[in-house]
Amino acid sequence: MDDKLMLMIPGPTPVPESVLLAMAKHPIGHRSGDFFKIIAEVTEGLKWLHQTQNDVLILAASGTGAMEAGIINFLSQGDRVLVTTNGKFGDRWVEICEVYGLNVEKVTAEWGKVIDPEAVRASLEADADKQIKAVIVTHSETSTGVINDLETISRYVKAHGALMMVDAVTSLGATSVPIDAWGLDVVASGSQKGYMLPPGLGFVAVSPKAWEAYATAKLPRFYLDLGKYRKEAAKNSHPFTPPVNMFFALQVALGIMRAEGLENIFARHDRLKNATRAAMKALNLPLFAPDSAGSPAITSVAPIGVDAEKIRSILRKRFDIVMAGGQDHLSGKIFRVGHLGFVSDRDILTAISALEAALSELGYENFTAGAGVAAAAQVLTQ
Ligand SMILES: Cc1ncc(COP(=O)(O)O)c(C=O)c1O
Structure with missing residues (x-):
């Protein structure tokens, strides 16, 4: 029927009717005071959802775009990265890293099994001269329905000093991803998952430590240059023409989430x-x-x-x-x-x-x- x-x-995922109706409004100018107010409100709401004081930047992209932004803004060609993979999306991180010429070391588990945090620890401890620049974890591995122990892995990564990068595409909004408490440096997610929105927006949360890495990172970037987003976000603005109706929707969805708690x-x-x-x-x-x-x-x-x-x-x-x-x-x-x-x-x-x-x-x-x-x-x- x-x-x-x-x-x-x-x-x-399903979208509430009030969110859909918000999208049915006429677009407004993205350089207008009314839109700046919406950016300010949704940014505040996103920080609440991400449990962070870090920047949470909004991209016109799917989750993969948010992930790619996470790679190209904080790393340079030849950098060593430790990628955990126990499914299709972990494999995607490997692919993205390889496309950009990163030196990938993998910690794997069979599809359907969980990544062993001790294997991550062993790889990090073996890296005595701190060559590993980032560790990348898919928190909820959508291809298998396995959730990895991000909290423990993140503790080991903090002890080592590498950047902790997270694919939280199907965990944010479904389970607690306390970015500040766990010390997560780069966290990517997408609107069509726990956010109760249609596809179209990607989100990247960035820690001060990741911004330090940004200053020396050398991979090419333009549309996904997160520095541009940070600069504009400080003025409640956006570097390009964002999908303004998706922002109306995000505003309503975050309101629903706040009401639920x-x-x-x-x-x-x-x-x-x-x-x-x-x-x-x-x-x-x-x-x-x-x-x-x-x-x-x-x-x-x-x-x-x-x-x-x-x-x-x-x-x-x-x-x-x-x-x-x-x-x-x-x-x-x-x-x-x-x-x-x-x-x-x-x-x-x-x-x-x-x-x-x-x-x-x-x-x-x-x-x-x-x-x-x-x-x-x-x-x-x-
Ligand atoms: C864990 C995970 N990472 C990344 C992605 C890619 O997101 P997108 O399809 O929005 O690019 C998905 C999509 O299902 C996912 O579940």
Whole structure:
């Protein structure tokens, strides 16, 4: 049925109607006093969300643009960087670094497993003459639904002295990313995830230590030169023509988030994750990420005895629910349930009951009808 589409992919995520309506207004001039006021307000809101006093800069870019900005502004060709990768997005950091001629050392884990912080520590301790300039971590690895132990890794990075760069694309707005408390230097994210916005904006939080590195970094940069954004942000302005209607939307979305409160937002995502995982267990559908490292934004499921793509197809065609498939070598092997941003308890119950119906239709017999819904409901009503 048209207009009934329910996005349960890890981005783009559902957008509240008030946010969509804010975007339907006429654009205003980006050099007007009214727009400067909006920039001031949203910048303040972003600092609140990022739990930081650092600069949080707004780019007309997707998450990858924000990530690339993080690389090119603070590093130089030939610099040694330690990149952790346990999935597609960790691999993307490796690719970006290599494109810019950085000297990449990797700490890897199998897809579906968590990065071992001790392996990061060992690499850093082996670097006695402090050649490693930055450590890059994908906090929530969207391709697998694993959340990495950023807090511990960041402690080791602080002890070494390298810059701590973070892909928080599917963790910001879903779980606590306390930038100042954890000492994160560069943190990239994108609007179509926990922000409850359509795609279009990228965000980069930058610490004073990263700005010091900026002063000597030599990679070429123009549109993504963050110094330009910092200079203009100090005047509540923007270096280029920003997507002003996305700023209207950001203003409303941040208002919704402030009304809910950070702790409640994080608790809701945790509850949605726990309910989804409990349901999958009750349906005897194996979870791809371990309980100790399940992302609050995405749950990946590796079904046995029933085809992941057929499940997705029925959910889409019969119930207008879109779940994500596996990426790269996980294509056809897993499906991924996005539960970040504007997602409520009701959405999870709806998705799990539709999933049960799809499983029945596919002849999957390894579950008791209603078991998934009951397990999810129990978590949600605790
Ligand atoms: C962890 C992570 N990093 C980076 C990206 C790339 O973001 P974008 O597609 O907005 O460029 C994504 C997108 O899904 C992501 O989940």
